[in-house]
Amino acid sequence: MGIFIDVLVDENLCEFSKGCDKCITICPVDIFYNQSGRLGIKDEDECTLCDQCLEVCPTNAIKIVKKY
Ligand code: SF4
Ligand code: SF4
DSSP states (O other): OOSSEEEEEOTTTOOGGGTOOHHHHHOTTOOEEEETTEEEEOOGGGOOOOOHHHHHOTTOOEEEEEOO
């Protein structure tokens, strides 16, 4: 959770466990990372709202919430 932005991933839709790493690869500010074999999310307030992760995610698992 960020103060200004939440980057949310629906674990029921995410295919990280099946080998997908598209969001990790594309995010210019490294919000997504491999957290001991799970999809980790960090530094959400650094998100530039570029929407690239939304475009590459094959299952529409990601939601970006701008809180202010
Ligand atoms: S791109 Fe989507 S499906 Fe792939 S690891 Fe990221 S959130 Fe999960
Ligand atoms: S919108 Fe852009 S900066 Fe924000 S998490 Fe997705 S790829 Fe990263």
